[in-house]
Amino acid sequence: MRWLFALLCLTFTALSHANATPSLGSTPIDKVLVIKSERKLHLVSAGQTLKSYRVSLGKQPNGAKLREGDLRTPEGFYWIDWRKTSDKYNLSMHISYPNARDLARAQQEGVPPGNMIMLHGTPLDEEYPEWFFHTLDWTEGCIALTNSDMREIWQLVKDGTLIEIRP
Numbered sequence: 001m002r003w004l005f006a007l008l009c010l011t012f013t014a015l016s017h018a019n020a021t022p023s024l025g026s027t028p029i030d031k032v033l034v035i036k037s038e039r040k041l042h043l044v045s046a047g048q049t050l051k052s053y054r055v056s057l058g059k060q061p062n063g064a065k066l067r068e069g070d071l072r073t074p075e076g077f078y079w080i081d082w083r084k085t086s087d088k089y090n091l092s093m094h095i096s097y098p099n100a101r102d103l104a105r106a107q108q109e110g111v112p113p114g115n116m117i118m119l120h121g122t123p124l125d126e127e128y129p130e131w132f133f134h135t136l137d138w139t140e141g142c143i144a145l146t147n148s149d150m151r152e153i154w155q156l157v158k159d160g161t162l163i164e165i166r167p
Contacts, residue, residue, distance in 0.1 A: 029156050032080065032119075032163040034143055036061060036073060041119075041143065043156060053149045056122075056133060058141040064167075065097070065141055067106060068114035073141050073165065076101060080119070080161045083154065090121030090147045091154045095163055118142045119163075121150035 031044040042049045057073040064075035079096040086092040098113040106113035120142055122133040134146055
């Protein structure tokens with residue numbers, strides 16, 4: 001009787017995990033959507049969200065990035081335009097901030113717009129475990145994920161992919 005109960009538990013576990021994480025299969029990701037207020041990054045294909053991740057934002061998460069050093073994460077339409085491994089943040093993918101709108105706003109205000117906004121992992125730090133970084137907004141304007149989530153996104157998202165960042 002115990003073996004039947006164990007088999008039932010294993011079957012239930014396998015089925016519940018199958019529904020919780022959709023298979024991306026060979027479906028190409030054509031858009032990355034970040035919703036700052038939800039602290040979520042969604043991988044989208046043909047308008048359908050295939051997978052979502054929790055993210056951390058800049059230390060000043062409310063509002064769009066206005067200038068260099070304001071610790072805000074930008075809002076708008078950009079591209080994932082290049083990637084690199086990072087000694088400090090594991091893997092990183094560059095977001096094409098500033099766009100023409102950001103440049104015009106910064107020029108009108110007479111301030112530098114900033115640059116080097118990345119999608120990246122968390123520091124490998126002996127003093128602070130990864131979960132510590134994952135529970136707060138700590139970047140200087142970038143979008144951060146756990147290192148395992150960043151490795152998965154690195155594999156699924158190609159350079160040239162659209163990224164939309166919403167409030």
